[in-house]
Amino acid sequence: MMADSPRQRVVIVGGGTAGWMTAAALAKLLGGRCDIRLVESAEIGIVGVGEATLPHIRAFNERLGIREADFMAWTRGTFKLGIEFRDWGRVGDSYVHPFGTFGRGHGQVDFHHYWTRLKMAGVDVPPLEEFSFACMLARLNRFDVPSTDPQSLASTFGYAYQFDATLFAPYLRSLAENLGVRRSEGLVVGVTRDGESGDIASITLRDGEVIEGDLFVDCSGFRSMLLGGALEEPFQDWSHWLPADRAMAMPCRTMTDVTPYTSAIAMPAGWRWRIPLQHRTGNGYVYSSAFLSDDKAAEALEAAVEGDPIAPPRPLRFRAGRRERSWVGNCVAIGLASGFLEPLESTSIYLVQAAITALIELFPEKQVSRVDRDEFNRLIDLEYDRIRDFLILHYHATTRDDSPFWDYVRTMPIPDSLAEKMELFRRRGRVVKYREGVFLDASWIAVYVGQGIVPEGYDPRAEAADAAGLIAGMRTLHGDIRAAVSAMPAYLDYIRRHCAMADAA
Ligand SMILES: Cc1cc2nc3c(=O)[nH]c(=O)nc-3n(C[C@H](O)[C@H](O)[C@H](O)COP(=O)(O)OP(=O)(O)OC[C@H]3O[C@@H](n4cnc5c(N)ncnc54)[C@H](O)[C@@H]3O)c2cc1C
Numbered sequence: 001m002m003a004d005s006p007r008q009r010v011v012i013v014g015g016g017t018a019g020w021m022t023a024a025a026l027a028k029l030l031g032g033r034c035d036i037r038l039v040e041s042a043e044i045g046i047v048g049v050g051e052a053t054l055p056h057i058r059a060f061n062e063r064l065g066i067r068e069a070d071f072m073a074w075t076r077g078t079f080k081l082g083i084e085f086r087d088w089g090r091v092g093d094s095y096v097h098p099f100g101t102f103g104r105g106h107g108q109v110d111f112h113h114y115w116t117r118l119k120m121a122g123v124d125v126p127p128l129e130e131f132s133f134a135c136m137l138a139r140l141n142r143f144d145v146p147s148t149d150p151q152s153l154a155s156t157f158g159y160a161y162q163f164d165a166t167l168f169a170p171y172l173r174s175l176a177e178n179l180g181v182r183r184s185e186g187l188v189v190g191v192t193r194d195g196e197s198g199d200i201a202s203i204t205l206r207d208g209e210v211i212e213g214d215l216f217v218d219c220s221g222f223r224s225m226l227l228g229g230a231l232e233e234p235f236q237d238w239s240h241w242l243p244a245d246r247a248m249a250m251p252c253r254t255m256t257d258v259t260p261y262t263s264a265i266a267m268p269a270g271w272r273w274r275i276p277l278q279h280r281t282g283n284g285y286v287y288s289s290a291f292l293s294d295d296k297a298a299e300a301l302e303a304a305v306e307g308d309p310i311a312p313p314r315p316l317r318f319r320a321g322r323r324e325r326s327w328v329g330n331c332v333a334i335g336l337a338s339g340f341l342e343p344l345e346s347t348s349i350y351l352v353q354a355a356i357t358a359l360i361e362l363f364p365e366k367q368v369s370r371v372d373r374d375e376f377n378r379l380i381d382l383e384y385d386r387i388r389d390f391l392i393l394h395y396h397a398t399t400r401d402d403s404p405f406w407d408y409v410r411t412m413p414i415p416d417s418l419a420e421k422m423e424l425f426r427r428r429g430r431v432v433k434y435r436e437g438v439f440l441d442a443s444w445i446a447v448y449v450g451q452g453i454v455p456e457g458y459d460p461r462a463e464a465a466d467a468a469g470l471i472a473g474m475r476t477l478h479g480d481i482r483a484a485v486s487a488m489p490a491y492l493d494y495i496r497r498h499c500a501m502a503d504a505a
Helices: 017-030 056-063 068-074 111-120 133-139 165-178 225-230 294-304 348-361 370-396 404-411 416-428 441-450 460-464 467-486 491-499
Strands: 008-013 034-040 078-080 082-086 094-098 160-162 182-185 188-193 200-205 210-212 215-218 235-237 246-249 262-267 270-276 281-287 314-317 321-323 331-333
Touching: 008 017, 008 210, 017 034, 017 056, 017 165, 017 348, 056 068, 056 160, 056 348, 068 165, 068 491, 078 491, 082 133, 082 441, 094 133, 094 441, 111 460, 111 467, 133 467, 188 225, 200 225, 215 225, 225 331, 246 294, 262 294, 281 294, 321 370, 348 370, 370 404, 370 416, 370 441, 416 441
Parallel strands: 008 034, 008 215, 034 182, 082 262, 215 331
Antiparallel strands: 078 160, 082 094, 188 200, 200 210, 235 321, 246 281, 246 314, 262 270, 270 281
16 A cells, blocks of 8 residues: 555444454554444344354454453353364264364375375274364363474464354454544444445435445445445355255353364254353254244254253344355445355354455555455455355265255255365365465365265375384374373363453352
8 A cells, every 4th residue: 555545434334243353453454544433233233143263363363462361251262172063974973173283294295195095904093083183182171272383293283262252342342442443323224326436425324424435344244235235236145055044043051061162063954053152152053944944943952952041042044155246346245244154164253354354455545446356356255165165065975864954965966166176085085275265174184084085095105104104103193192182281271270251250
């Protein structure tokens, strides 16, 4: 950006997680360049779910100068080492998608190729997850922050947060307001567009106030008031691949172990989340209304949760997909206003963060440049498309045939992009490499293997290692991981010592 660029008037519609994350980040990182105004309506409220995150959120918080212990205590947060998937490939199965790698590779060859080679030779090797530091921490209910020494096995994992979604936006709000963001309470009832360019010129509040701006950020949630409403950007519907379109959410008291991971437990018409926080456990049943009624979903959730409910089941409706473009004219949609992919891999807040990062990197001069806008849309489309394929994999790679829902997802046609990825892994354990976007090799490997896709081959370079040495090396690694994990603090002890919520006993 030029040093003498005029200050931009940025108007954010919406004060949920997306709105306040955007406001805080713009104020912190581009505060000298723009005046930020945020409008939200208590009458409409926020979606109020979204409790599990990906490790990227730590970088977001760090950039904003947020202290971890303070943030965790305020949001009653817990640490997350990955997601446990129960009953997905087959009823009775359980695997963890960890935030971390598997074993140690050699040069260009990833560890799972050696593991596959030994398995194919009939050697009795432990399950792949026992070579993941994060999986073992999760299984043994232990936690410490990763080592900064790259030689240490304890450097091979990452972590994210689970927090109370209703407390995150207010936390960011106080930060953003301290950085100069102006907030207005009010209902947006009108949008005025420039007759020539078609850009948004102003929004009108119910009390008659008109707010003009140069850049409008639509964080209005599923309503997508500016991008979908005023600008009529079409919605790409992906519900034929991701048929879940409802959730029933119901928090409960914590009566069982507080685990350092989110659980995603498959159900007859979808799956159920379990997210243990410091003061309660979040639960919800994500399901397809084509296969289950709301009443039956509420009944099934009430029967399944492991503690006394704190509130009655709350229904939520959504549709999988995204707006064809997230940035049109001078309007950028961030969060649910841009699109939604169900919360199976906790990706929505990550998508908010990815959009904020791209917006900051491509922040407009006085006029929005077409190439900047196209680049933003390319990046966001890529993120959505990758996550879409990853989510479909969980449903499609199953042998479950015990309900019409599982029959549908097991046999549905899938995107070519995913079919090719699955075939590559099945044939020789190869994972398609990405330069940009979320979910790198270890994530795909965890889910392929966890869902029962066993490679029929491996990287030929894995043949070079001497078999006896390989077996001995694996045994040593297996023992070292277990010993190092066992020496780490019990998970709840760590939380109590480092970031207990203010009113904790
Ligand atoms: C069932 C479910 C589970 C989820 N779980 C996860 C998860 O585990 N992890 C994750 O990362 N994400 C999850 N998400 C997604 C996550 O909740 C959202 O991405 C996140 O909360 C951001 O929402 P938002 O700010 O875009 O929208 P909202 O929270 O809906 O906020 C919209 C804002 O716009 C305002 N607004 C709307 N219309 C107007 C108007 N006319 N005038 C003024 N203001 C207006 C509202 O008042 C509100 O402030 C989940 C979503 C669902 C549905």
